[in-house]
Amino acid sequence: MPVFAANLTMMFNEWSFLDRFDAAAEAGFTAVEYLFPYEAPPEAIAERLARNGLQQALFNLPPGDWAAGERGIAALPGRFEDVKSDVERALDYAAATGVQRLHLMAGLADPSDERATACYRRSVAHAAGRLAEKGIDLLIEPINGRNMPGYFLNDFGIAERLIDELALANLKLQFDIYHRQILHGDVAMALRQLLPVTGHIQIASVPSRHEPDGEELNYPYLFEEIDRLGYAGFVGCEYTPRGGTLDGLAWFKPFARS
Numbered sequence: 392m393p394v395f396a397a398n399l400t401m402m403f404n405e406w407s408f409l410d411r412f413d414a415a416a417e418a419g420f421t422a423v424e425y426l427f428p429y430e431a432p433p434e435a436i437a438e439r440l441a442r443n444g445l446q447q448a449l450f451n452l453p454p455g456d457w458a459a460g461e462r463g464i465a466a467l468p469g470r471f472e473d474v475k476s477d478v479e480r481a482l483d484y485a486a487a488t489g490v491q492r493l494h495l496m497a498g499l500a501d502p503s504d505e506r507a508t509a510c511y512r513r514s515v516a517h518a519a520g521r522l523a524e525k526g527i528d529l530l531i532e533p534i535n536g537r538n539m540p541g542y543f544l545n546d547f548g549i550a551e552r553l554i555d556e557l558a559l560a561n562l563k564l565q566f567d568i569y570h571r572q573i574l575h576g577d578v579a580m581a582l583r584q585l586l587p588v589t590g591h592i593q594i595a596s597v598p599s600r601h602e603p604d605g606e607e608l609n610y611p612y613l614f615e616e617i618d619r620l621g622y623a624g625f626v627g628c629e630y631t632p633r634g635g636t637l638d639g640l641a642w643f644k645p646f647a648r649s
């Protein structure tokens with residue numbers, strides 16, 4: 392049975408960020424993920440995880456200036472010093488939360504630009520090297536251009552080839568099924584082919600990015616497929632509830648901690 396992680400950036404927005412940990416545990420989740428923890432002290436997050444018996448499934452390395460439109464800096468020329476300091480900041484939060492995987496966002500850059508590609512490979516190699524020292528996996532995630540126009544890593548094949556070429560034991564794919572369906576489709580076969588290099592899975596309905604209980608994907612079938620394939624990681628619920636978070640959790644009831 393998949394272990395679902397509530398995404399506290401997109402779900403439980405009825406509560407303050409730190410109170411979302413309690414609300415997610417109360418709703419039956421045993422794990423959480425979010426985009427960025429950096430506005431809260433690491434020890435405050437650690438306390439919420441401990442008091443609710445929650446596992447920290449994932450979060451992102453700092454993404455540059457998100458409010459100014461940056462969506463990661465790994466592929467941006469001239470930002471390598473920022474990449475290195477961001478890795479150290481993320482490792483402080485990783486030490487506090489016990490997270491075992493971190494996602495490095497690439498940024499808005501042209502994937503055909505050789506300089507951007509060289510910057511990205513250098514950033515990935517550096518981040519993976521530092522995380523490996525702590526036993527943490529580095530994840531890279533292809534993101535579709537409708538949600539994130541101009542995002543550098545916009546193709547599962549490019550991600551797969553990079554993981555293969557760099558051959559770093561802790562460099563893995565963040566397989567967001569929502570993006571896979573929009574970018575390429577063929578979700579079940581891609582899960583079968585890419586599971587060996589997959590470090591995390593995320594879900595949402597397509598096209599609306601709501602609860603995984605309708606629209607064009609058959610998630611009951613995909614959850615069974617994930618089990619059949621022996622996936623032992625987390626499944627991040629990276630969706631925007633249609634209405635109240637709790638009202639939308641009927642799909643989760645069979646999987647909730649009692």
Ligand SMILES: O=C(O)C(=O)[C@H](O)CO
Pocket residue numbers: 426451494532534567570593629
């Ligand atoms: O966009 C996504 O699907 C992600 O998982 C990124 O981490 C945040 O944008």
Ligand SMILES: [Mg+2]
Pocket residue numbers: 532567593629
């Ligand atoms: Mg995602």
